[in-house]
Amino acid sequence: MLEKLQKLGHLVGNTPLVPLEHPSIHLYTKLEYHNLMNSVKARTAYYMLSSAIKRGEIHEGTTLIESSSGNLAIALATFCQYLKIKFIPVIDPNINGVYEDLLRSISYQVVKVTDRDETGGFLLTRLKKIQDLLHSIPNAYWTNQYQNPDNFYAHYHGIGTELVQHFETLDYAFIGVGTGGTISGISNRLKEAFPNVKVIAVDSEGSVIFNDKPKKRHIPGIGASTVPELVKRAVIDEVVHISEQHTVEGCHQLFENHGIFAGGSSGTSYYAIQQYFQDKAFAEKPNVVFLCPDNGVPYVQTVYNAEWIKWLLNQSVCIS
Numbered sequence: 001m002l003e004k005l006q007k008l009g010h011l012v013g014n015t016p017l018v019p020l021e022h023p024s025i026h027l028y029t030k031l032e033y034h035n036l037m038n039s040v041k042a043r044t045a046y047y048m049l050s051s052a053i054k055r056g057e058i059h060e061g062t063t064l065i066e067s068s069s070g071n072l073a074i075a076l077a078t079f080c081q082y083l084k085i086k087f088i089p090v091i092d093p094n095i096n097g098v099y100e101d102l103l104r105s106i107s108y109q110v111v112k113v114t115d116r117d118e119t120g121g122f123l124l125t126r127l128k129k130i131q132d133l134l135h136s137i138p139n140a141y142w143t144n145q146y147q148n149p150d151n152f153y154a155h156y157h158g159i160g161t162e163l164v165q166h167f168e169t170l171d172y173a174f175i176g177v178g179t180g181g182t183i184s185g186i187s188n189r190l191k192e193a194f195p196n197v198k199v200i201a202v203d204s205e206g207s208v209i210f211n212d213k214p215k216k217r218h219i220p221g222i223g224a225s226t227v228p229e230l231v232k233r234a235v236i237d238e239v240v241h242i243s244e245q246h247t248v249e250g251c252h253q254l255f256e257n258h259g260i261f262a263g264g265s266s267g268t269s270y271y272a273i274q275q276y277f278q279d280k281a282f283a284e285k286p287n288v289v290f291l292c293p294d295n296g297v298p299y300v301q302t303v304y305n306a307e308w309i310k311w312l313l314n315q316s317v318c319i320s
């Protein structure tokens with residue numbers, strides 16, 4: 001089984017790192033949508049699956065279960081179909097319509113929760129549903145991306161090492177946070193190689209990961225309604241919270257200024273960088289990197305849709 005999985009290994013990692021024009025910094029982005037099934041989560045899925053297979057925890061009779069806002073589920077569904085094992089993603093209404101259709105066509109079964117948890121998000125409801133499934137399905141295995149150390153190692157050895165190999169020196173890394181796997185793995189690897197690098201965690205307003213007041217969020221990817229275990233392993237210098245309205249602005253700027261058609265969390269990091277450096281001047285331009293974890297296609301009905309944007313702006317008016 002491991003040998004079979006490894007045949008897809010060349011479709012994971014070694015993503016392009018591209019320079020973007022910027023007046024005051026040397027800005028680079030790593031195009032993680034060049035991974036299998038177009039997202040950074042191919043790295044997490046591949047690493048978690050291969051490690052669990054090596055430990056003997058996944059075999060032909062396994063039913064894999066995971067809670068995912070989309071990208072991890074799609075990567076896992078792809079690998080599971082290839083390995084011929086059953087996969088059940090637990091999703092929620094924030095999922096992009098395109099992702100839901102795709103998951104329904106490539107998974108064994110899809111479970112969708114609809115009740116919001118006490119923070120206004122869906123994560124706690126999804127985790128409860130996972131427990132129910134683990135009890136009712138024989139040979140069920142939960143990859144548990146929120147706590148699995150292999151989610152950390154996927155990015156420590158993956159993006160972390162690739163960045164270290166590329167840069168002679170790196171000054172800032174802006175990383176969006178969901179499960180915390182990406183930021184914990186990358187931050188630890190970067191700090192070993194570049195002790196002075198500043199790691200900036202990028203979160204969405206209303207996410208409770210870094211103690212913001214909980215509020216309804218509508219764009220999947222970053223943010224959470226609980227503090228994921230893996231975030232505690234991250235080495236973070238500063239945290240910035242970005243509103244969903246600014247996420248939309250960031251996505252549009254990234255497309256219009258650089259031709260990069262990326263997903264919500266990419267625009268969130270890009271906006272955070274614009275805001276962070278707008279009144280900073282440097283004798284020497286610092287090297288700054290951020291990730292584009294997925295591409296914009298699944299967001300055409302939301303972040304890139306004028307009607308939806310109008311609706312989102314109305315939501316913010318109601319809240320404040």
Ligand SMILES: Cc1ncc(COP(=O)(O)O)c(C=O)c1O
Pocket residue numbers: 041069071072176177178179180181182183220221222263264265266293294
């Ligand atoms: C589009 C996107 N960006 C960023 C993230 C955050 O990554 P992590 O879960 O490693 O913190 C995710 C996680 O699902 C994602 O789907």
